[in-house]
Amino acid sequence: MVMTSSVNFLPACTSNMAASIAVGESAPSPTKKSAAEKPPASLEEGFHKMIVDPALNEVSQQLDSAMKILDDYNDTLKKEREERLTTRRDIPGPLQGSGQDMSVILQHMQDVIHGTDEEIQQSPVFTPSIDSTAKLALLGHSLAAYATLLPPARLRRFTTRIISDTTLWLSRLFRFENGSAYYNEDDREGLIKVCRLVLHSKYPKFAAEGFNALYPKPPVVYISAASRPGLGQYICSQLGLPMSSLCTVPCNTVFGSVHTMDVASFERLVKDDINSSKLPVLLVANAGTPVAGHTDNLTRLLEICKANSIWLHVEGVNLATLSLTLVPDSVLPAVKCDSMTVTPGVWLGLPCTPAVTLYRTADPAMALAAGLSNSQSLERVRALPLWLCLQSVGHQGIVKKIKHAADLSLQLSEKLDTIATLKKSTQFDVPSPVVIFRYAESRDKPGEEVAPYAAAKLDDDSKELDKEKHRLLYNTLNRWLGEQLSKDVPELQLDIVEVEPEGVCLRFNPLLTAATRGTQREHVDRLVERLDEHTAVLDCTVDQREVFLAAVEDHPNLLSIDDATWPGVGVLQYIPEYWGHHSLENLTEETKTEMDKLNADIVNKLSVKEDMRFLKSTAPNGRACVCVGLVSDDVSVEELVQEIYATGKELEDSSRFLERMADMVRKGIEQAEQELQKANEEKIMEEGVIRQIPIVGSMWNWLSPLQAKTPGGNVKGTTFNLSSGSVESTEATYKYKMQIQGGSPSTSPLSTPVSTPTKTSPPMKLVLPSPSKDEESPEDKTDDQKGEETAEEKDGEEETKEGEVETEEEEIEEEGDDKEEGENGDTEAQEDDGNDQTRASEDSIQQTEGEEMQEGDSVPEVLPNSEDKDSNTEAETQDPGHVSDKDGVRDVVKTEESNS
Secondary structure (H helix, E strand, O other), X not given: OHHHHHHHOHHHHHHHHHHHHHOOOOOOOOOHHHHHHOHHHHHHHHHHHHHHHHHHHHHHHHHHHHHHHHHHHXXXXXXXXXXXXXXXXXXXXXXXXXXXXXXXXXXXXHHHHHXXXXXXXXXXXXXXXXXXXXXXXXXXXXXXXXXXXXXXXXXXXXXXXXXXXXXXXXXXXXXXXXXXXXXXXXXXXXXXXXXXXXXXXXXXXXXXXXXXXXXXXXXXXXXXXXXXXXXXXXXXXXXXXXXXXXXXXXXXXXXXXXXXEOHHHHHHHHHHHHHOOOEEEEEEEEEOOOOOOXXXXXXXXXXXXXXXXXXXXXXXXXXXXXXXXXXXXXXXXXXXXXXXXXXXXXXXXXXXXXXXXXXXXXXXXXXXXXOOOOOOHHHHHHHHHHHHHHHHHHHHHHHHHHHHHHHHHHHHHHHHOOOOXXXXXXXXXXXXXXXXXXXXXXOOOOOOOOOXXXXXXXXXXXXXXXXXXXXXXXXXXXXXXXXXHHHHOOOOOOEEEEEOOOEEEEEEXXXXXXXXXXXXXXXXXXXXXXXXXXXXXXXXXXXXXXXXXXXXXXXXXXEXXXXXXXXXXXXXEEOOOOOOOOOOOOOOHHHHXXXXXXXXXXXXXXXXXXXXXXXXXXXXXXXXXXXXXXXXXXXXXXXHHHHHHHHHHHHHHOHHHHHHHHHHHHHHHHHHHHHXXXXXXXXXXXXXXXXXXXXXXXXXXHHOXXXXXXXXXXXXXXXXXXXXXXXXXXXXXXXXXXXXXXXOOOOOOOOOOOOOOOOXXXXXXXXXXXXXXXXXXXXXXXXXXXXXXXXXXXXXXXXXXXXXXXXXXXXXXXXXXXXXXXXXXXXXXXHHHOOOOOOHHHHHHHHHHHHHHHOOOOOOOOOOOHHHOOOOOHHHHHOOOOOOHHHHHHHHHXXXXXXX
């Protein structure tokens, strides 16, 4: 041990000596004394250098790597935290104590308005145009805020002058004589104030008694069914009235526009309410409905209201035409109504200017009680921006802007008449500055013709279903058309609205948008040009949808999806060829996910070639599908479908897809193994451990036989179905002697009744007559020939007995009895030695005929021998369930063997 240590640490000692010589020290002489004193220090130093130092270095390196991993992880978390903070811009940070620079605040405000660069690219924000009048309105808001700092007396005098001047100008502008004005931010607030005024006038004790004054004769407020949504509920909630005080008047259904109030129904409702001891107090009519822009029959409504002492209030965009030189006849009766709500700031493009409610009343005290008189100076000063802008624009300037908007509507309405596939929704003989149109079938297209002698007609349900699909399709196309036109002509605003009963329509309302967007006549011309281009593409797309369906049906691997919400030729799914069917019910989730990946890969590969013609979407069944977009005249739909099919076939045959298939097969095999292991464990639990011991189990099975529950025993076979990607049991396969797809068949595939087959049934053989050149009658046969026939019959019986014994031996082998199997095998081998030469020729013929029958019917019929032809009747030959004598002998032998 000492020699080994000294030899091992010799290089260390040598290195120390070399270090001493290098610094100028004399080398120590290797005397016995130094050798006796140095070894302890050398051993300790060598131990540190060879064991401790490398271990410490390794630990240090591992620690450095761990710290590096932690640092990288912390950096990643920090970056993610910063990204979340930048993306969540709506959450304000802490308020800085020292404040921020004005440029920083403005930049932050700009980011909040426009968003990030990616959001701007996806949906660009249109910046409204600000003219000199709009800038004056912005200045008016600043001046109004500054005016609140004036002394109360000066502020009261200033606001009184503003209110009186603005009211006079607006009353003359909209032909509303002897009227007063109420300025409010919400245009519905003026209507609420008017309703309070009416209640005070109809119920003198309302101010003192409140709702008790309304109890004897409850008030009724009438609104149109075409009014803005939620208007009636807002009136009742603000006034504290029950919903029974609200009456909705239906629109016309037979005569007139379907978006205007039915005058006959309104008159009938008023009479019914009066007879029910109710008091009609107010009617809200529309001079331009919120959706379609149609005007109610104000003349007849005014007559009914005067006859029944009902307050008539009118609102709508068509009231702007009252300022024109030539006022439409449908809007002119509005000047005689009791009150109206106008929005001149919106019509003239003045930002954040108040709405104005013009009304007539003979009692100013009652108006003050209703809140229509602005008594507070802070409320009265809100009219300052409007007061400045009206003076800046002037009467002629206001009329010019409103007339320009009306001319834009007239120009677009005339241009739309030239496009056959665009249908307008206009009010007959009533001009309106609002244009409603939609893409529909061509007006020149002939309707469906049915021969007078045709007896069969389509069912009503199928007609309604086709009509609903047709409606959904055109609604989708109109939405797409509106989005594209908004991108093509951003200076002209088109609203996508739902109009009954037409469906989705496009609305152009220049009174609300032309002033802020700067819409001109050339913008309308450009819109019509783009409409011509898009409608041509839509016409071709609609015509090619049937061609698309026919082309998809020609390819077995393509499945058409009925999706009316896709604005394109159609939607399809690529089904892998190895499935063999198009049903998705029997597929596992992994297989469905694999199909989704395949369809997504098809879209990604085709999107590189074409410009946004193929898109990935989700079908109504929740699976990924390939959506084919709009097509023009120069595109062949058959070629598109063929390209999709070829791409899917290429991806299906690719190595990447095969790798994914291999993973799926591997997972299926693993699942099958797990199920087999589970079945074996269940078998052990059912049969017990004793039956599994080779020798003891055989004795126990002989003493107490176990009845098998299934043809193959308690352990069922398992098969992996590649078409569905699922693991299935082989019980049906052993039962029907064939592989069955998608569950058990409705009818048994067997044509003749047979005994229940075991797991390893012997192959069925044909019994054919022995070949002979000349047929001989039974009387002409010699004794030798009869003896040979008797020997052949015995051989057949022994062969049948041998097959049954072999079957029982295989069952015993599954239970573990190897010893008895060998003994039975030897016994059968001895019995067959004497008959091998006799059956050699017959076995070859039987084997040949057996192979031919395996290619034919699933269960071959047993043919009789030539000697038995005369004895068998014709009925027995045709009966598929006939059992020959040999079959009877075989059953007897099987019964004897089972009993033994």
